[in-house]
Amino acid sequence: MSADRIDGLDRIEEHLAGPEEADALVDLSNVVRDVRLGDRRQQRSLDRLRLVIEALARRVGDRDVKVYAIADGSLRAPAGYPDRAQPRWLARWIDRGLVEQAEDADPPLLELADVTGLPVVSNDDFADFRVDHPWIQGDTTQFLGFVPILKGAGVLLRERDMGVRSPAQISRKLEESDLKRHGLLVGRNRRPLTEVVKRAWRCPERGCSLYDSRRGIAVRLPYVRQGVPLCELHRAPLVDDGPRTGIVQLKLLVDGACVHRFTLEADATVELGRSPDPDGIALYGLLPEGVRGRVSRRHLAARVEENVLLVRNLSAGGTRLRHHGAPEWKPLAEEFVPFHVNDVVELVPGVTVTRSARRYPPEIAAAWRGTARRLTGSGPAQAATESW
Ligand SMILES: [Zn+2]
Structure with a gap:
C-alpha cells in the first residue's frame, strides 16, 4: 500500500x-x-x-x-x-x-x-x-x-x-x-437543466441537423434561454427527441495508470488490439515499446447492448478477467460475457482495460458546469462556457 x-x-x-x-x-x-x-x-x-x-x-x-x-x-x-x-x-x-x-x-x-x-x-x-x-x-x-x-x-x-x-x-x-x-432559489431554478441535458433535441427547421443525435457520438448541447432549449442557428425552440442514449466508456491502463479513454457506441461491436481493422481501436500508439509486441493485432471485442457492456477474447495468447471484488483472475471466454464498472480485463501483464462509471458524454458535465456557474456566479468566470 x-x-x-x-x-x-x-x-x-x-x-x-x-x-x-x-x-x-x-x-x-x-x-x-x-x-x-x-x-x-x-x-x-x-x-x-x-x-x-x-x-x-x-x-x-x-x-x-x-x-x-x-x-x-x-x-x-x-x-x-x-x-x-x-x-x-x-x-x-x-x-x-x-x-x-x-x-x-x-x-x-x-x-x-x-x-x-x-x-x-x-x-x-x-x-x-x-x-x-x-x-x-x-x-x-x-x-x-x-x-x-x-x-x-x-x-x-x-x-x-x-x-x-x-x-x-x-x-x-x-x-x-x-x-x-x-436562499437557494437560484439553485432550485437550475433543476430543469439536468432534464435538458439528459434528453436528445431536434431543430424543427427543415433540413437542420445541428442536434441530430443519430450522427455518431458527437454531442451538441442546446443553447438554453430561460429554461427553453433553442437551436443555436435558427433560435427556434427545439423539439424533445426522447431520452439521450447513455454511453459506455472504457479506460486503457498501462502499469495501473490510465493512458486513454474510449467511448463505445450502442449496438456496435468494436475490436481493440495492436492494429485491428480500421473500425477498431488501435492501441499501438498508446502502448510503451516494450509491451506493444505482446498485444495481439486483434485482442479484445467489446459490444454494448441496451447499456450492457459485453466483452470477449480474440487473442490466441488469451485475456484475463477479474470481476470487481473477486480475488482471482480467470481466463476471458471466447463468447461475450458482461463487463461491469470496476471489472478489469488484462490483455498482457501491465496492460489492462476497465470500465468507467460515467453514463453520459463528458460534454454534458462540461455544459452543466458552465451553466451552473453562469446562474449562480460561483467559481471563476469562464468565457468558453458561454459558447454552447
Ligand atoms: Zn436549427
Missing part, C-alpha cells in the same frame, strides 16, 4: 479534475470535517481527501484516479485547519476550477451525479433531496461511504444502501432545512 501513498497537497492536486474527466465526485465538506479520519485533533483537514483518493485509486485500479470535489462555501474559511496553507490550497483549487464551490454543496453534487452517473463519495443521507432526486431512493450502487481503517490512517470505501425514506421522514427533513434552502 505504501507505493499508493500520495504525499502533500501538491500531490492531491494531481488527482483533481473537472467533471468531464473525473472518475468520482467527492462531497468535500463531508470528508474534510470527518474527525475519524487522519489526525483526530483537527476539526478540518484536506489530508482526509488524500485518504479518500488513495482508497478510490485502489477501488478503480487506476493510480492516477481523478476526482471532482464539491465544497460548501464555508469550507474556505481558515478556522479549524491545521495550518494556513490548507485553506490557501483549497482557494487555489476553486480558482482553477478543480473544486466546485457552492453555498450548499448538495444540490450541485446531486445534479452532477445525476447527469454523469459517477459515484459520489459521501456519508450524507441526502434525505431532504429525495423529492428533487427520486433516484436516490433505494440506490445501492452510486454512493460510496467511507469508514476509517488502520486507526484512521486509511479509508475503506463501500457501496451504500441509501434505503427508502418515507414521505413523513422526508418532509420533516425538508422543514428542518427549509430556511437553508430559502
Whole structure:
C-alpha cells in the first residue's frame, strides 16, 4: 500500500479534475470535517481527501484516479485547519476550477451525479433531496461511504444502501432545512437543466441537423434561454427527441495508470488490439515499446447492448478477467460475457482495460458546469462556457 501513498497537497492536486474527466465526485465538506479520519485533533483537514483518493485509486485500479470535489462555501474559511496553507490550497483549487464551490454543496453534487452517473463519495443521507432526486431512493450502487481503517490512517470505501425514506421522514427533513434552502432559489431554478441535458433535441427547421443525435457520438448541447432549449442557428425552440442514449466508456491502463479513454457506441461491436481493422481501436500508439509486441493485432471485442457492456477474447495468447471484488483472475471466454464498472480485463501483464462509471458524454458535465456557474456566479468566470 505504501507505493499508493500520495504525499502533500501538491500531490492531491494531481488527482483533481473537472467533471468531464473525473472518475468520482467527492462531497468535500463531508470528508474534510470527518474527525475519524487522519489526525483526530483537527476539526478540518484536506489530508482526509488524500485518504479518500488513495482508497478510490485502489477501488478503480487506476493510480492516477481523478476526482471532482464539491465544497460548501464555508469550507474556505481558515478556522479549524491545521495550518494556513490548507485553506490557501483549497482557494487555489476553486480558482482553477478543480473544486466546485457552492453555498450548499448538495444540490450541485446531486445534479452532477445525476447527469454523469459517477459515484459520489459521501456519508450524507441526502434525505431532504429525495423529492428533487427520486433516484436516490433505494440506490445501492452510486454512493460510496467511507469508514476509517488502520486507526484512521486509511479509508475503506463501500457501496451504500441509501434505503427508502418515507414521505413523513422526508418532509420533516425538508422543514428542518427549509430556511437553508430559502436562499437557494437560484439553485432550485437550475433543476430543469439536468432534464435538458439528459434528453436528445431536434431543430424543427427543415433540413437542420445541428442536434441530430443519430450522427455518431458527437454531442451538441442546446443553447438554453430561460429554461427553453433553442437551436443555436435558427433560435427556434427545439423539439424533445426522447431520452439521450447513455454511453459506455472504457479506460486503457498501462502499469495501473490510465493512458486513454474510449467511448463505445450502442449496438456496435468494436475490436481493440495492436492494429485491428480500421473500425477498431488501435492501441499501438498508446502502448510503451516494450509491451506493444505482446498485444495481439486483434485482442479484445467489446459490444454494448441496451447499456450492457459485453466483452470477449480474440487473442490466441488469451485475456484475463477479474470481476470487481473477486480475488482471482480467470481466463476471458471466447463468447461475450458482461463487463461491469470496476471489472478489469488484462490483455498482457501491465496492460489492462476497465470500465468507467460515467453514463453520459463528458460534454454534458462540461455544459452543466458552465451553466451552473453562469446562474449562480460561483467559481471563476469562464468565457468558453458561454459558447454552447
Ligand atoms: Zn436549427
